[in-house]
Amino acid sequence: MMEYAIYWIKEDIARSYFHKGDILYRFLKEYEANPTREDLKAQYIYITHHIPFQAIAAQLNNQALEQISIQTDGQMLYLNKNDLTIRLHAENGRLHFQCKDLQEAAMVLFPMLRNCYPFVFVQGKNVPNYGWISPITLKNSVRMRQVLYSHR
Numbered sequence: 001m002m003e004y005a006i007y008w009i010k011e012d013i014a015r016s017y018f019h020k021g022d023i024l025y026r027f028l029k030e031y032e033a034n035p036t037r038e039d040l041k042a043q044y045i046y047i048t049h050h051i052p053f054q055a056i057a058a059q060l061n062n063q064a065l066e067q068i069s070i071q072t073d074g075q076m077l078y079l080n081k082n083d084l085t086i087r088l089h090a091e092n093g094r095l096h097f098q099c100k101d102l103q104e105a106a107m108v109l110f111p112m113l114r115n116c117y118p119f120v121f122v123q124g125k126n127v128p129n130y131g132w133i134s135p136i137t138l139k140n141s142v143r144m145r146q147v148l149y150s151h152r
Contacts (some may be wrong), residue, residue, distance in 0.1 A: 002102065003125035005115070005135075006095040008049040011055070014119035018132065026129040028123055035092075037082075053090035056116070063112045081108050102129060110134075 008029065009017075017024045031040045057070075064070050064079075071078045077088040084104045088097040097117055099105050105122075110133045113120055120133040 001098045001100065002125075002127050003098050004102075004105070004129070005119045005123050005125055006051070006097065007123070008051050008094075008117050008150065009119045009121050010047055010049060011119055013047040014121075014132075021131055024121060025123055028121075050093035050094065051090060051095055051117075056088075056090065056095065059116045060112050063115055068108060068112075079108050084108060098123070 005028075007072070008026070027040075028142055030061045032035075034040055053075055057072055060077065060079070061070050068079050069080045071080070075089050079086040079088065084107070086099045086100075086104060086109050088095060088109070090096075097105065097109060099109075114134045117135070121130070122133060123130045
């Protein structure tokens with residue numbers, strides 16, 4: 001089973017680091033390896049939102065499609081669709097999930113998270129995968145700052 005962690009990143013950080021996922025990945029790995037380091041802990045708190053388990057369970061239940069069943073067992077959620085099962089739990093303000101392959105999460109879990117949490121970063125725990133669940137569109141903010149120069 002593949003294991004992943006999901007982090008809800010604050011909007012200003014997500015916009016600044018959307019194309020720098022490798023930096024965010026390395027920071028999160030460093031923090032997880034040294035969670036008692038005060039400097040890393042302060043940075044982690046600064047860049048992430050706490051994901052409350054009860055809130056995520058309620059939101060996923062509200063969004064579950066007919067083909068997806070959700071079962072709660074204490075602090076665990078099981079998302080089932082046909083023969084796919086994703087086990088999800090919260091720990092220290094982030095979500096952890098297990099699945100056979102990332103495609104399962106892309107079909108079942110990620111679409112539901114996309115609706116609730118627009119700036120979500122996923123990091124593999126036992127696999128070297130990481131990235132944003134959904135792209136951030138920067139059309140309006142980029143257009144506002146762009147200046148076109150022309151010279152003859």
